Amino acid sequence: MSLRLYNTLSGQVEELKPQPGKPLGMYACGPTVYDYGHIGNFRTFIHVDILRRFLKLEGVPLRHVMNITDVDDKIMAKAAAAGQSIGDYTAKYEAAFLEDLKALGIEQPEYLARATENISLMVGLVEKLVERGCAYRGENGSYYFRIASFPGYGKLSKKDLAGMEDGARVDVDEYDKDSARDFALWKAAKPDEFHWDTELGPGRPGWHIECSAMATAYLGETFDLHTGGEDLMFPHHENEIAQSESASGKTFARHWMHIRFLLVEGKKMSKSLGNFYTLRDLLLRGYKASAIRFLLTAVPYRNQLNFTFEGLTEATNAVERLRTFAQRMRTGEFPAGSDASILEATQRAGKNFIASLEDDLNTAEARAAIFELVRLANSSADRGELKQDNIAPILEVLAKFDQVFAVLEDHDDAVTRFALDWAAKENRLNEATPELVAGYSLSPEAIDKLVEERTQARKARNFAHADAIRKELAEKGILLEDSADGVRWHRK
RNA sequence: GCACCGGUGGUGAAGUGGCUAACGCGCUGGUCUGCAAAACCAGUAUUCGCGGGUUCGAUUCCCGCCCGGUGCUCCA
Incomplete structure (x- = not known):
């Protein structure tokens, strides 16, 4: 096996290889579970799945980790608006995400890592960065990473720091950073805000720290491959590298794979x-x-x-x-x-x-x-x-x-049925096409029965009746094929 | 503005410094069929955005232009 894969870090196509005697360690940036996944998300996950399945086909042992971001500002806002705890709020969308993966034939990684279950790892990493002088505590209690302390910053996204002057954009609550480019490792809780009480004070982790902490915990300080959508290259992955390599003094991920965005209708x-x-x-x-x-x-x-x-x-x-x-x-x-x-x-x-x-x-x-x-x-x-x-x-x-x-085996019926059941439960059946609803109101047995009736009509050379049945089924999205060894039907 | 990617037939696209420019879908005609469907056969880009350059030779490399997209901010 010799998979040659483009490496964003080097800008070249390079062989992807595990370390001798070890499974290939890969970390895939997963979803933030605040809503249903869209097809753009799934383009990324499907391509990672293609990679994963191909490695398996080639006999490469894998240790594949995907994070689930189940706490962030958007989640907190949405959960609050819904009057739910963030756990209750995200549970629904995490379950939906996993159902969607299954529907699309995307295999689950060996490990799913939830941010909320690994807070102590993140706190530990922030403390380590503070010790090393790469991070500092702002006046409001948040912790920030000092970009100036990491000379390699920009090596993944090929950004020239000189072109990124301070002060271009400063968020309202970020006045206490030393440099506008410094990013939050730990966000201090505002009064009455959801938080964890930790050695860093009450707050929640920044987004980037979660991946650094969990990737390292599951795969070690250096691992083989890190994947994600192209948008994550900067700043997310760049920040992950800065944090991780500052803490460990070692290379973080050796190989970076980024999946291009899709366009919809151009x-x-x-x-x-x-x-x-x-x-x-x-x-x-x-x-x-x-x-x-x-x-x-x-x-x-x-x-x-x-x-x-x-x-x-x-x-x-x-x-x-x-x-x-x-x-x-x-x-x-x-x-x-x-x-x-x-x-x-x-x-x-x-x-x-x-x-x-x-x-x-x-x-x-x-x-x-x-x-x-x-x-x-x-x-x-x-x-x-x-x-x-x-x-x-x-x-x-x-x-x-x-x-x-993974398209030959036909799970489409089951998946569509599942979607229709879900829509019924969510009161969204009106979004389904009438043809689809009509087609799925027929059980396979009922369809078989109509098909048989048509076969009898054909034998009796009553083609008008036979064609009427075929037409009726076609209107429900069910297509027939007459062959030497019987009639086959499938949904459009 | 800065950076990056792309412009290939009706359409989605792959690819290469020089063989008939893959493959899918569509369309037209044919075989098959009671009619269809499926499958097959034939046809469907003398040509790869435009202009220039390098070369014996460029769609492929270089430069400029035009057009589309993306990143620089939450985003897969």
Whole structure:
């Protein structure tokens, strides 16, 4: 295995390798659980998942940690507005986040690290930074990191400190910092504000310190890989490096992977532009989880992806084609023997698939390798050239593909049902399309029954009745396919 | 303003200093089908934003311009 991955720190594509005899340690910046996750969040998490799954496929042992930020200013404000404790408030969104991961086929990391469960680690780290002279206590009781004490500041985001003059922007309550660029490690509680009573005084941790403290606790002072969305590069990751390396005197993460933002309909996704979508929004509009996942991997992680509803439809069709093909390979009847050129092409597809991913996770090329195999196998099957013994190797390549892309196995029905149940509970069923609601009001058994009725009508050559049933089902998003060995139905 | 990334067919896009510029989706025609669907076959960019340069040769490297996006502030 030799995964070459772009490293933001060096600005170059470098081999990603664990330390000898150790699992690969990776820390993924996770969500702040103050609301439902949106597709931009999930593009990042899906690409980290692609990386994770690919490493596993290549047999690399992993120690993957993801933080859950369950305390910050936004959470405190929202919880207060809802009249809830921050724990009650975040529990709902953390659960939703984990459900969404599952819906999208994103594997859970080995460890989830909650900020609120690791406060003492953060306090310890701040104390250490104070001891080392890299941090100081402001008049209001907050603690700040002194950027001037860390010469390497800016090395990740390639920022030139000279261009960042003091005083350009100063927040109202930040008057007690020595320099405007210094950032908070610990925020002192205002009267009646939620806080922890600690050696640093009553307060809560700053955002950056949580990742430094937890990454170090789970993975050590130096570890292999740190991931996150491109926006986190500065200031979040830059600050993590400053804190961690000041405290340990060692390199923090060796390799940094940043996932590019996606665009929605050509613009940055934002609530004000009205192009802001959560996973659940899309599911209620009738899009399948597999299509969403597939679309989000269409463009390699370092390129911008333009997310559109058209693209979602395209992805739906592409996934359907792959599934139809997998089904044909699994259940089709083929003549005995083996065709050497097909076998050769299968092996080539498998190799190209792996080689593309090894090349900085080029998901677009990896998919192309699979589609080439699909076309070749389908056309040779139509010509009668595909033989029994060609099937196993093809299925093996498909299995590898699916271990990384995870779209062949069909969980879409269950996921959509889950989303509809959730919408019903939240009183948001009106957001679901009528077709979707109608389609899911039919149980699979009821659909089977209608399909059977149509089959009988066809046998009796009563095509008018048969077509009426097909039309009725189509209006509920259920499509039929007549084949030699029966009728297959699937949802649009 | 400063910094970074990108502009490839109807569309989403991959890629490369020189073979017929991948792959997906769409569209048109055909095979198959009671009709469809699925699958397959054929067609669908003499050309990679514009101008200049380097080179025997550039879509690919360099410079300028135009356009889009992003970061510099909470944000995946």
